[in-house]
Amino acid sequence: MRQDDLLVEIGTEELPPKTLRKLGQAFCELISNGLNKAELTFTDSRFYASPRRLAVYVSGLDYLQQDKTVEKRGPAVRAAFDDEGNPTKAAQGWAKGLGIAPADADRLKTDKGEWLVYQAEVKGQALPELLPALVKSALSALPVPKMMRWGNSEHPFIRPVHTLCMLYGDQLIAGELFGIKASQQLQGHRFHHPQPVELKQASDYVSCLKEAYVIADFDQRRNTIQQGLQRVAEAHNAKIEVDEDLLDEVTALVEWPVVLTAEFDKDFLQVPKEALIYTMKGDQKYFPLLTSDGQLLPVFAFVTNIDSKDPEQIVNGNERVIRPRLADAEFFFNTDKKQSLESRLDSLETVLFQKQLGSLKDKAQRIASLAQSVARELGAEPKFAYRAGLLSKADLMTQMVMEFPEVQGTMGEHYAIHDSEHTEIATAIGAQYLPRFSGDTLPDSPVSCAVALADKLDTLVGIFGIGQLPKGDKDPFALRRAAIGLLRICVEKKLALDLAVLIDHSMDTFGDILTNKNVKQQVLEFVLGRFRAWYQEQGIETDVVQAVLSRQPTSPLDFDARIRAVQHFKSLDSALALAAANKRVANILAKNAHESKAPVNPDLLSEKAEVDLAQHLQRTEQDVADAMARLDYKLVLEKLSALHQVVDDFFDQVMVMAEDERLRNNRLALLQKLRSLFLQVADISVLN
Incomplete structure (x- = not known):
């Protein structure tokens, strides 16, 4: 079968620069998917994109589809013929669609009955028959938010189209798109080579354009x-x-x-x-x-x-x-510089942060109050945090920031230095928006961390507090970015802060304007839920994150410590068996929750395996308590992993649901004690 390289290129006016790579990649993917769907095999595909062209190059492409046999199943025989053996309308309609008579159909017997069936030999189509429609479909599916029309053209596209080239080896594939007929002419460089370029062979594409002062790659x-x-x-x-x-x-x-x-x-x-x-x-x-x-x-x-x-x-x-x-x-x-930041505070009243949440001045005052509370918990200077929070939005009223919004915060720091504010205050104003993006730096000082956390928490609590939760890809207040930034600051700067406490402080600053009664729980779940994507980027499995999430620790730093401990535990040889045992314990206790509250009675331990488990639990309990006091979760799980054999022996040798109610309840209490020890760190029963 013939195989050769295919080049598809559309020459256009200058394409949008910020999305050119994305357009090129999408065009290549769509063409490749179309060829796969058409069952035309190929070796490789790649995109080319420059300001005035989008192209896809496909290597080793089949020219012809394989012939194939297609089986078309029709109605059941009992519905295809009436009592006299004449074809029904159902059979006639099916047969007509295939261009045959009902009598030409074969019959297929299955366990569920007998059916009409027709096997047709379908000849494979050649590339020239398939490609024009395939390219048209790919271009119409490009991720373009807004199309345009030009001249008298009725065919919309992202930019006016001037050339179309579909070349298979040295064979031009005929077709027409956007009112342009396919040819072997390409656009050269607009200034260095304004005349058209003649492409003789698909494999010459890169070298041919290079001679015309175009680097296509x-x-x-x-x-x-x-x-x-x-x-x-x-x-x-x-x-x-x-x-x-x-x-x-x-x-x-x-x-x-x-x-x-x-x-x-x-x-x-x-x-x-x-x-x-x-x-x-x-x-x-x-x-x-x-x-x-x-x-x-x-x-x-x-x-x-x-x-x-x-x-x-x-x-x-x-x-x-x-x-x-x-x-x-x-x-x-x-x-x-002729006007201080402090003198701009009143003008913040004229700018609305959000209709229900007040002006930027209201927000600055809330940030100041919350930053002060956070600073106290961090052992930082509360008055610096309060002052920085109060002045944090003042630079938004400067001409520099109005002209260049991206330097907000940064210019506030420079203006604060010019106003002779304390260095801690100026630095905190400059760091309030950190981190701005993935991988960005974090605030350095405790005061800066306090202000940055306060800014993010105020937005989260305020927007959630009025029921404006982000939906799908709509997140106008960048709440997801705020949540990730909050987590990064707490974890990477090792700040032992409790989100639940901080949210309470934030809610207090809003007075009675919040209408959502579930704001605290929703903000907690939303922020901690961001951990999934964060840890996924680090290669940590979802089940590890879920094991910790199920315990709902509200300190990000503590959450991270538990994640590291569970990740280590999962690497131990005993982890899989203990996870399965915990799942079994959880299921048993869930069905008998009302019977598992009593303490373990040593006098009712009759089987050796349950005596051994009780003794090991008693010895391990103190070790776990000591490690928990030091928040050494890794050691806690290492100690508990030593129970692997006695737990296995217990389930192998002891009937938990004994007929004797006292024995049954005592064994359930023993399992409850085991389960409680593990749950102090995470729910390892969800580990895979």
Whole structure:
């Protein structure tokens, strides 16, 4: 059977840069799935994506489907013919759909009766018959939130389409999409090679486009940019902290990347570097250079889509573009410094946080009160935490933050320093939103942790308190991120805080405006439930997390300690048997809960195995109590794992549900004691 490589490419106007990689990957997956569904085998598939093209390359693709026999089962014989043996309407309709007469059908006997059946030989279709519809289906299924139409076209797509190429080896597959007929012409580089490119063979795709100044491979362009940035950093004895999302976006903006450097006036360095960096990255897609100790240099790297003979012209142009943007930041900073953060508190009343929960000033006051309570529990300075919480949202009223919202908090720290606030207060204002994203840094000082926790808890308790729980992918107040941040701070900074207590403190700050009576339990379940995804990323099995969740410890740090202990316990040889035994114990006790409350009576222990179990439990009980007092959960489970043999002997040799009620109840009490010891750490009966 013929096999060859397939190239499918659509040439477009510039595609959305922030989603280009995602579009390319989705296009490849959809084409691959379509070929699999069509039962056309292939060796491999990959995507290509640049600003003006989406392409899929499929290696070793079959040209023709295999012939196959298809069995079509019809109605039961008793329903297919009447008493006189004439076909019924059901049989006639089924046969007509297959293009046969009812008499042409075979009969299939099964345990459930006899059925009409027809076996048809289906000839395999060739790729040219299948591909156009397959490509159309894939393009229509791309994850595009909003399509557009252009000119007189009736066919919507994410951007106007100019070319369509479907090439199998050297064979052009005819078809039409978006009013464009398939051809072997591709778009070259918009400036370096504006004339069309003729593709002779699918396997020449990458090399053919390279001659037209297009690097079609997204990752290759990305690596080219990274290497260019590294050379720039080395040349300036500096470092470039590469933002992965920015790198992807810039990769999606160019087809022939060239990395250059430019400079800006050193006087702008008097502005906080965060504002300058955001301006360069967010507005201009530049890459700032920093010294080894993190200070901003008056130099930036940028990526151009042109290999110019006079690059200095491009450099000068980018320097002219960045100057007014940095001048704006400088103006905002100098203007904002004329007014203190404290003087902006009253203006927070004019900004609504949430209709039922009040203004930003209300929120700041709640954060201040809660941060003060948290600071006391951490042994930090309560007055610093209160002050930082009170001023935490004041920078939202500055011109700098209004223009560049991403620097909120950070600018608050700079303005607090300018206002001569205590260093602890300024640092806490800057750290209140940490962590902002997965893997982000955490607040350093106890005061900063108190304010960051208070900010997140206030949002969680407030939004849950008015019944606005996140549903599906809708989470407008970023409650999931707040919950994960709260957990990370408590666990990674080793803060022995009880969430239940903190939620109570938070609820008190709201007075009587919360309407949800179940807010405390719902917030607890929501926050602790985030542990599932967090531990899953660490490779910890779901059953381990469930074992701890079932005990509902409300301290994140304590929760984490239990997780580590159960994970270790699960690796022990005795773990599987003890988990099964605990499950058996749980089932027995669940059916006889009312009979298992009494203490164990030693005088009623008649069997050797139950005497041994009682004695081992008594000795282990004190060891467990001592380890629990030190919160050494790992040692607790190690001690309990030593009961493995006596527990097995008990179930092998003792009839728990004895006819004698006193013996039965005493044995149930013994099992209750065993179960209680294990449950002090986690419910290991749920372990797989």
